[in-house]
Amino acid sequence: MNYFKIAVLSIVLMATSCATQNTGSTKTASVSQKQEKLTDIKYGTHERNVMDVYLPADRSPNTAFLISIHGGAWTQGDRKDDVKLAEYLLSQGIAVASVNYRYANLTDTHLPELLDDIDHVAKYLSSHAGEWNTRKNGFSISGGSSGAHVSLMYAYTKNPQIKTIIEMCGPVDFTDIQTLQYVKAANLLSVLDKMSGNKVVWNPGDAIPEAYAKTSPVQFVNQIPTMIIHGDKDEVVPIQQAYILEKALKAKGAQYKLVIVPGAGHLITKLPKDEQIVFTNAAEWLKKYGTN
Template identity: 25%
Template sequence: MDNIDQIQSAQILTSENKLFTQRDLPRVKVYQWKNNEDQRTIEGILHYPPGKFQSKNLPLVVLIHGGPGPASTNSFTADWYTWAPFAASEGWLVLEPNYRGSFGYGDQFHNEVFLQPLSRPGRDILLGVDQLVTDGIADPNRLAIGGYSYGGFLTNWLITQTTRFNAALSGAGAVEYVSAWGTVDTSTFIPSLFGGYPWDVPQNYQNESPIYHLSQVRTPTHIITGEKDVQVDSSQSFILERGLHYLGIPVQLLVFPNEGHELNKNPWYGKIKVREELKWLHKYANRSLTIMKD
C-alpha cells in the first residue's frame, strides 16, 4: 500500500478470536472514590456484565491486583491471573482497585504502601466498595473479594477487618510475615514493606499479619497455592486453612502439585483455578448466576 487512500481496497486476510465478535462483551469504565482520611483520590477499573452497563444493584466481586506495583488497566486479558473480563461475562460487576502502592500515580502514591502495607491499601479498597454500594451500583448483600499474590495478601487481611463479604478467594497469600520473610526467595521485599527486619520492627509485623486477627473472620474462604511456590511459600496457605477450619469458617484449600507461583507447568491448572473460584462465588455469594461448566 503506497498511501492511505488505498485503505479502502485492503483485504482482510486473518480473523483471529472471531468468537469475540459474535457475543456481547463486558463494558468497562474508570471509577473513582475518595479516601476521606487524607483526601486521596483512588480509582479502579469497573467491569460491567454484558448488556448491563450502568445498571444498578449488581453482584460485586473485587479482584485485587498483585505486586503491589502493577496497576490494573482498561485492557482485555483472558488468563487465570487477570480474569476480570471473564468474571464479568459470568454476571459479576468487577472492581479492580488501584490501591495505594500501585504504579502510575506518582512516587508518593506508590511509596505510601510502605510501613502499612496491608492496612493502608486495605482501607482504600473498602472505601471503594462503600462508594459502589452508596451509589447503588453494587448489591450490599452480594459482595465477594479475591486476589492472587499481593492480591492474596490483601484478601487475607481484609477478611479480618470486615464481615461484609459473602465469599473470599485467596491465591498465594501470606498470613504471617515473619515466617513469610523466612521462606520467600527475595529476602529484602518483605522488610522493605514493613520498615525493617522482624527483630527491628516486630510490632509492625504483628500489627499487619492477618493470623493475629483471624478470630474476626466470618467469610467463607477458598484458598489456592502452588506446592513449590518460592515467592509465597505454600505453608502460608496451610496456616490460613487450618486457622479457619479451627474457627469453624467454611474453607477449601486447593494445592497444585509441582507448581510454583506462576502456575505455568500445566495449562489445565489455570482453568481449574478459575472454575473452582467461580463455584465458590456461586455457592456463597450469588446463587442466582449460572456457574461455569467444566
C-alpha cells in the same frame, strides 16, 4: 353526546400515554441489564484510586460482585494484570471491580492506607447500586499474592459484611520464622516493612516485630467463607502459608476450600491448564458464597 365523545377520547389518550411511559420504563430497565464494562472510574482522590467495573447482563442485587485486588508486593502491579480473570468471571455472570490502589512506601502509606482505598471502593460500589442494579453490600473480595493479603486483611479487620474471600498465593503469617527467613533470603523484607510500617531491622534470632504480627491475616481469621488457591511449587510465598491459613480456618469453624495446583509456581495462572483450574474454582465458589 359531544361531551361523551370528548370523555372517551380523553380516556383513550391517557391510556396511550401510560402505555408509552410503561414501554419507555421497560426499555430503560432492559438497557440497564446489558453487559457493561466501565473503565477508569475514579473512586478516590489519589492518582492510583482508579478501577474498571465489569457488569454482567441480567444482573440483580443478588448477583455476586467481586472486588479484585492485584498483586505486586504492595509496591507495584496494576489492575490490568487481572483482566483475564475479570473477563472470565463476567462471562459467568459475576460482576467485578478490578482495582488499583496506593503503593506502600516507607513514609506515609502502609497497610491502613491500602485498606482505606479498598473501603472507598466498597462505598463507591454501594452508592451506585441503584444505578447499576447491583448489590449494595455483601461484596466478595479476591487477590493474588500481596493482593490476597490485602483482601484477607480487609475482610477480617475492616469490613465484616464481605460475603466471601478468594486468596491466591498470599502470605498470611509474618510471625512464622521459616517464612521470615525465606522472605529475608529473597530480599523482600524491605517491601514487607513498607506494607507493615515496621521500623525495626529483623534478623534471624530476633524477636518478631510487632508490626509483622499486626499485619498477619492469620491473627484475625473469622468465619467468612474463604477459598485458598496455591501452587505447590510457589517460589515466592511458600505453600506452608496456605496450610497455616487452612489450619486457622478449620479451628475457627469457617467454611473453606483449599485448592492446590500441582506444579504451579507463584505465577499460578501461567499455564493454560492451571489458569483453568484457578478460574473455574473461583467462579464456582463465588456462585455458591457470593450471591443472595
